[in-house]
Amino acid sequence: xxxxxxxxxxxxxxxxxxxxxxxDPADLPRYTTDWAGDRRGEPLLVARPRTTDxxxxxxxxxxxHGIPMVPQGGHSGLVGGALPDDARPExxxxxxxxxxxRAIDPLNFTISVDAGCVLQTVKDAAADHDCDFPLxxxxxxxxxxxxxxxxxxxxxxxxxxxxxxxxxxxxxxxLPDGRIWNAMHALHKDNRGYDLKQLFIGAEGTLGIVTxxxxxxxxxxxxxxxxxxxxxxVAAAMALYGQARRSCCDLLSAFELIPRxxxxxxxxxxxxxxxxxxxxxxxxxxxxVAASGPLDLDALIEHLFETGMAAGQILDGxxxxxxxxxxxxxxxxxxxxxxxxxxxxxxxxxxxxxISTLADFFAAASRRMVERSxxxxxxxxxxxxxxxxxxxxxxxxxxxxxxKKALLHELExxxxxxxxxxxxxxxxxxxxxRVKQAPYLAGLAPVERELLEGIKRLFDPEELMSPxxxxxxxx
Amino acid sequence: xxxxxxxxxxxxxxxxxxxxxxxDPADLPRYTTDWAGDRRGEPLLVARPRTTDxxxxxxxxxxxHGIPMVPQGGHSGLVGGALPDDARPExxxxxxxxxxxRAIDPLNFTISVDAGCVLQTVKDAAADHDCDFPLxxxxxxxxxxxxxxxxxxxxxxxxxxxxxxxxxxxxxxxLPDGRIWNAMHALHKDNRGYDLKQLFIGAEGTLGIVTxxxxxxxxxxxxxxxxxxxxxxVAAAMALYGQARRSCCDLLSAFELIPRxxxxxxxxxxxxxxxxxxxxxxxxxxxxVAASGPLDLDALIEHLFETGMAAGQILDGxxxxxxxxxxxxxxxxxxxxxxxxxxxxxxxxxxxxxISTLADFFAAASRRMVERSxxxxxxxxxxxxxxxxxxxxxxxxxxxxxxKKALLHELExxxxxxxxxxxxxxxxxxxxxRVKQAPYLAGLAPVERELLEGIKRLFDPEELMSPxxxxxxxx
Numbered sequence: 001x002x003x004x005x006x007x008x009x010x011x012x013x014x015x016x017x018x019x020x021x022x023x024d025p026a027d028l029p030r031y032t033t034d035w036a037g038d039r040r041g042e043p044l045l046v047a048r049p050r051t052t053d054x055x056x057x058x059x060x061x062x063x064x065h066g067i068p069m070v071p072q073g074g075h076s077g078l079v080g081g082a083l084p085d086d087a088r089p090e091x092x093x094x095x096x097x098x099x100x101x102r103a104i105d106p107l108n109f110t111i112s113v114d115a116g117c118v119l120q121t122v123k124d125a126a127a128d129h130d131c132d133f134p135l136x137x138x139x140x141x142x143x144x145x146x147x148x149x150x151x152x153x154x155x156x157x158x159x160x161x162x163x164x165x166x167x168x169x170x171x172x173x174x175l176p177d178g179r180i181w182n183a184m185h186a187l188h189k190d191n192r193g194y195d196l197k198q199l200f201i202g203a204e205g206t207l208g209i210v211t212x213x214x215x216x217x218x219x220x221x222x223x224x225x226x227x228x229x230x231x232x233x234v235a236a237a238m239a240l241y242g243q244a245r246r247s248c249c250d251l252l253s254a255f256e257l258i259p260r261x262x263x264x265x266x267x268x269x270x271x272x273x274x275x276x277x278x279x280x281x282x283x284x285x286x287x288x289v290a291a292s293g294p295l296d297l298d299a300l301i302e303h304l305f306e307t308g309m310a311a312g313q314i315l316d317g318x319x320x321x322x323x324x325x326x327x328x329x330x331x332x333x334x335x336x337x338x339x340x341x342x343x344x345x346x347x348x349x350x351x352x353x354x355i356s357t358l359a360d361f362f363a364a365a366s367r368r369m370v371e372r373s374x375x376x377x378x379x380x381x382x383x384x385x386x387x388x389x390x391x392x393x394x395x396x397x398x399x400x401x402x403x404k405k406a407l408l409h410e411l412e413x414x415x416x417x418x419x420x421x422x423x424x425x426x427x428x429x430x431x432x433x434r435v436k437q438a439p440y441l442a443g444l445a446p447v448e449r450e451l452l453e454g455i456k457r458l459f460d461p462e463e464l465m466s467p468x469x470x471x472x473x474x475x
Numbered sequence: 476x477x478x479x480x481x482x483x484x485x486x487x488x489x490x491x492x493x494x495x496x497x498x499d500p501a502d503l504p505r506y507t508t509d510w511a512g513d514r515r516g517e518p519l520l521v522a523r524p525r526t527t528d529x530x531x532x533x534x535x536x537x538x539x540h541g542i543p544m545v546p547q548g549g550h551s552g553l554v555g556g557a558l559p560d561d562a563r564p565e566x567x568x569x570x571x572x573x574x575x576x577r578a579i580d581p582l583n584f585t586i587s588v589d590a591g592c593v594l595q596t597v598k599d600a601a602a603d604h605d606c607d608f609p610l611x612x613x614x615x616x617x618x619x620x621x622x623x624x625x626x627x628x629x630x631x632x633x634x635x636x637x638x639x640x641x642x643x644x645x646x647x648x649x650l651p652d653g654r655i656w657n658a659m660h661a662l663h664k665d666n667r668g669y670d671l672k673q674l675f676i677g678a679e680g681t682l683g684i685v686t687x688x689x690x691x692x693x694x695x696x697x698x699x700x701x702x703x704x705x706x707x708x709v710a711a712a713m714a715l716y717g718q719a720r721r722s723c724c725d726l727l728s729a730f731e732l733i734p735r736x737x738x739x740x741x742x743x744x745x746x747x748x749x750x751x752x753x754x755x756x757x758x759x760x761x762x763x764v765a766a767s768g769p770l771d772l773d774a775l776i777e778h779l780f781e782t783g784m785a786a787g788q789i790l791d792g793x794x795x796x797x798x799x800x801x802x803x804x805x806x807x808x809x810x811x812x813x814x815x816x817x818x819x820x821x822x823x824x825x826x827x828x829x830i831s832t833l834a835d836f837f838a839a840a841s842r843r844m845v846e847r848s849x850x851x852x853x854x855x856x857x858x859x860x861x862x863x864x865x866x867x868x869x870x871x872x873x874x875x876x877x878x879k880k881a882l883l884h885e886l887e888x889x890x891x892x893x894x895x896x897x898x899x900x901x902x903x904x905x906x907x908x909r910v911k912q913a914p915y916l917a918g919l920a921p922v923e924r925e926l927l928e929g930i931k932r933l934f935d936p937e938e939l940m941s942p943x944x945x946x947x948x949x950x
Contacts, residue, residue: 107717107831108862130721152666163664165673166641179922188861189638189827189903191627191677192915193945194927198640198673202666219721242582246605246694249726249766291724294778295770303769352664356582386663387583428664440667447654451933452669458929470668 003067003089005044012047015057020097022046031092034083035076035139038345039435041084043070043092050097052172052180052211059209059465060178062091068464069093071209073147074118076139078348079433081151081204081469088467095146098211101125109217110169110186115146115210122215131217134161134253138337146210152202154429159245159385160253160290161218163429164201170214171197176207176460186214199455204431205466207459219292221253225301226288226326229308229317230281235359237285240304240313241385244287247304251297254288255385256333262381265339266332273328273335277316285384286333288326340379340392345401347393347408351419352428355387361422365391365415372414373407388428391415413439432470441472478542478564480519487522490532495572497521506567509558510551510614514910516559518545518567525572527647527655527686534684534940535653537566543939544568546684548622549593551614553823554908556626556679556944563942570621573686576600584692585644585661590621590685597690606692609636609728613812621685627677629904634720634860635728635765636693638904639676645689646672651682651935661689674930679906680941682934694767696728700776701763701801704783704792705756710834712760715779715788716860719762722779726772729763730860731808737856740814741807748803748810752791760859761808815854815867820876822868822883826894827903830862836897840866840890847889848882863903866890888914907945916947 005023012021022028023045031046033039044067049055062069068090072082084090095116102112106129113122119133119140126133137143137155147153149171153164161167170185183197200207231237237257244252260282267273276284289297301319308314320326340346353361366378375396382389393411395404416426416439432440441449449471456463456471467473480498487496497503498520506521508514519542524530537544543565547557559565570591577587581604588597594608594615601608612618612630622628624646628639636642645660658672675682706712712732719727735757742748751759764772776794783789795801815821828836841853850871857864868886870879891901891914907915916924924946931938931946942948 105829105831107713108829109720110829152670154664154666158664162637162641163666165670166637175922181922181926182920183923185900186829186898187827187900187903188830189629189633189858189863190900191629191638191902191904191906192900193677193907193919193923194674194682194930195627195640195677196923196926199669202668202670207669218725223724238582245584245767247768249698249768249770250693251724251726292720293722293724293775295724295775300768300770352662354580354583354585354661355663356580383664388664423661425660425662425665425667427666428662429666431666432668444668445657447650447656448658448668448671451656451671454933455669455930458926458933 003044008067008091009045011061012045012058016047016049016054020048022048031072031094032084034080035078039080039083041086042089043084044089046092046094048094048097052098052174055093055098055174055209055211056178056180058093059174059176062464063177063462066462066464067091068467070466071095071146071205073116073144074139074142076143077147077151077433078430079435081431081433081466082147085468093209095144102212104129105186106131108186110214111217112184112186112212112214113145114212115144117145119143119145119148126217127220130220132220133215133217135164135167138334145213149201149210149213150203150205151431154383154388156254156383158383159255165198167216168197168201168213169216171200171210172212173200173208173210176465184212184214202431204433204469206456206469208465221290221292223293223295223297224288224290224326225297226320226329227301227317228276228329229285229287230277230315231283231285231313232315233283234362236313237283237384238355238359240285240308241355243307243313244304247307248289248300251289251291251300252287252385253290254286256286256381257384258284258286258332258336258381261377261379262336263332265379266335269335269339269342270331273331276318276329276332281315286329336381343394345395345404347412349391349412349415350428350430351389351391351424351426353387353389353422353424357422358384358387358389361418361424362389365418368414368418369393369411372411376411386428434469437470437472478519483542483566484520486536487520487533491522491524491529495523497523506547506569507559509555510553514555514558516561517564518559519564521567521569523569523572527573527649530568530573530649530684530686531653531655533568534649534651537939538652538937541937541939542566543942545941546570546621546680548591548619549614549617551618552622552626552908553905554910556906556908556941557622560943568684570619577687579604580661581606583661585689586692587659587661587687587689588620589687590619592620594618594620594623601692602695605695607695608690608692610639610642613809620688624676624685624688625678625680626906629858629863631729631858633858634730640673642691643672643676643688644691646675646685647687648675648683648685651937651940656683659687659689677906679908679944681931681944683940696765696767698768698770698772699763699765699801700772701795701804702776702792703751703804704760704762705752705790706758706760706788707790708758709837711788712758712859713830713834715760715783716830718782718788719779722782723764723775726764726766726775727762727860728765729761731761731856732859733759733761733807733811733856736852736854737811738807740854741810744810744814744817745806748806751793751804751807756790761804811856818869820870820879822887824866824887824890825903825905826864826866826899826901828862828864828897828899832897833859833862833864836893836899837864840893843889843893844868844886847886851886909944912945912947
């Protein structure tokens with residue numbers, strides 16, 4: 001029986017005020033279309049609570065009336081986790097008005113925030129106190145902390161500071177029955193009982209709604225150096241990574257693989273970008289070293305250049321001489337993603353491999369894709385310091401949209417089989433949501449599935465909280 | 476009805492061979508007495524499987540016959556988690572023969588090991604490949620990886636490398652029904668579904684038996700500097716910590732608070748130890764900075780000395796000029812724990828506070844303890860870079876043992892109330908086991924207890940796996 005939105009709306013207006021509910025079609029698009037723009041879903045309504053208590057009261061109401069819910073942050077998750085499900089209309093609970101910085105404690109290196117805080121806002125607040133919140137993503141100007149927690153976000157600085165999981169010390173969650181679990185501990189060590197917060201981190205909103213978090217900060221890195229080097233092949237890039245971690249003393253904060261084809265995409269998006277080195281090379285690595293104190297980072301990088309060149313791992317390179325030059329190098333990384341968007345329909349993946357097998361995988365997968373579809377273009381780049389590769393595919397231009405989609409689906413299946421063969425993961429950082437569910441379930445051991453389903457049932461027996469994400473609906 | 480050990484023994488001998496079972500009273504003490512030596516428990520028998528399959532077959536047998544089990548590693552956990560329960564005899568499953576290094580992959584910075592590997596063995600294997608496994612504990616010569624995982628071990632290097640939880644990438648667990656959950660992934664990023672391994676880490680063996688782990692390594696730190704500084708008070712030590720993290724660029728690897736009373740204990744244990752500075756001071760900090768590459772760490776520490784002295788945070792100090800001198804400084808830290816043991820009955824705690832409130836807590840707790848029992852000696856030291864304090868108490872010498880125990884229990888209750896007031900944790904790294912269960916349950920929110928009990932029930936419905944640890948038995 002379809003749910004009547006009228007009494008739900010009346011309840012929400014009474015609880016949250018007029019501004020707390022959105023149902024005007026003109027205002028809906030930001031809640032119905034995700035960042036990639038290629039998927040949509042219509043909600044029953046959108047609720048916009050301002051406090052944890054308001055979230056709890058909305059969730060309790062939904063539980064009483066059997067209304068499915070989906071929490072939503074900045075909506076840049078890319079796997080359909082926060083997108084309303086058209087098949088069975090859901091109440092979108094947007095956290096965007098629950099966006100207060102609750103406290104910052106620079107001596108404890110912690111910040112306590114509402115889930116709706118935009119990541120960049122949290123980074124700025126930390127910087128005001130001479131600290132860094134190190135999570136760094138392309139979407140940091142719009143993504144929210146609650147979403148970062150729910151998806152265990154990754155990004156550019158993982159090799160130095162870990163995923164979001166490593167940055168969360170405390171958590172506040174509204175459970176699917178409307179009760180509040182408050183564990184906003186600002187403790188760097190706490191070994192009391194099972195670490196329940198770990199279950200909510202990365203659960204994509206299926207076990208409850210994250211409403212607040214205590215995050216770990218690090219000393220502000222005032223001292224940063226960026227370099228772009230050309231390497232002969234992916235194997236050399238990986239060997240250079242091992243060398244860079246050692247000689248840069250754990251101060252390495254980014255290590256990004258950028259094949260020439262990706263550089264060309266960046267030029268397509270921004271023709272004013274100069275070719276960064278004198279002549280073109282097959283593979284580049286963009287690397288960054290950062291320190292909070294007065295260390296001679298130039299000497300570290302120059303030493304790395306010398307040993308890398310002597311070992312044949314580095315063919316050429318440039319060390320940014322100023323912040324402006326460093327920004328220009330980072331623009332290559334950002335523009336290439338825009339260039340990829342401009343090419344239209346494509347396959348985006350987010351895979352992880354053991355760092356030691358990444359080069360082999362790269363070669364095998366590139367070969368296999370070209371065998372299967374000679375005119376498909378491989379666009380593979382990523383955070384290879386974490387073994388994380390965005391191995392993406394642009395289909396041949398001549399095909400119809402339907403044929404492109406069919407081809408990409410087929411190639412994805414091939415690719416994921418290769419990931420399996422190389423003991424990798426089909427989701428390094430984006431999660432499962434609805435988009436990656438089929439291949440995820442195909443690779444899931446029965447014993448693990450049974451335990452995960454048991455956990456979901458324990459937390460959300462009525463299956464009302466982000467139903468069908470990660471695991472399929474039972475009913 | 477008591478369990479008859481005879482058929483169990485026959486099964487174990489058949490499955491594991493004669494050497495796989497221990498029931499000779501002469502061989503039992505190492506399984507019945509924990510490291511602190513002040514608690515004992517008699518097992519039904521001791522099983523010593525050599526492989527994961529053998530563990531699985533023993534567990535399945537126990538499940539079929541309703542026999543309670545308790546996994547045991549190096550037995551240095553200090554909260555009675557691995558100690559057999561006298562009240563309802565348990566089969567001790569010792570992992571000591573499941574002790575193979577399975578694989579080491581220096582380019583991936585990972586090592587894959589059996590749970591029974593001794594921590595020091597793993598550290599040595601990593602060092603052979605120019606890597607560090609950074610977990611560092613007093614008990615590292617005897618504690619085992621499985622126990623480190625089960626207790627989410629901490630230790631000296633947490634401020635730089637995190638607890639065991641941050642060092643585990645993959646896990647293999649024998650579930651309470653005897654099935655094997657194999658998630659030995661060697662991936663630095665993996666966001667597929669709920670992160671089930673997090674539940675087993677720190678569960679103290681109550682949800683299954685860890686049989687293998689893939690651990691994260693870091694570049695070998697060839698370059699280490701150790702210093703001991705005298706500070707006027709705990710507040711100055713905490714301010715110095717903030718300064719040290721910033722100026723040492725995240726290369727700070729230890730920051731230990733050592734009040735003068737602890738130094739005196741070290742002298743009691745080893746009268747040959749010289750007073751490290753010219754004259755005595757109220758509070759010392761032992762700090763270490765480590766790097767894998769050729770950085771000038773002396774310059775970093777000297778800069779810290781200068782700014783610390785100018786700010787009145789440092790009164791005096793010594794920078795070890797050689798490895799031998801550095802070892803001598805670390806001996807103070809080790810000998811003081813021995814000196815404490817020599818004093819006989821005492822209260823050991825393992826609490827955590829927000830770093831910014833630690834100095835206030837230290838003053839308030841010291842005052843309160845002396846008010847309550849003027850002749851009790853406070854011995855408080857710890858990993859204050861993590862906010863972790865071992866706030867221990869030596870009772871007045873004149874009391875009977877029973878009176879000492881009663882007094883210490885009373886003081887512990889007072890102390891834990893103060894920890895609560897300061898938003899701290901009663902267990903920073905040792906866990907709950909059976910010893911800390913009563914104060915843990917007293918502070919546990921009903922909603923959290925309900926979820927934890929649900930998880931225990933889901934994994935171990937028959938309540939046979941380490942029953943009564945963390946949570947009390949239901950039956």
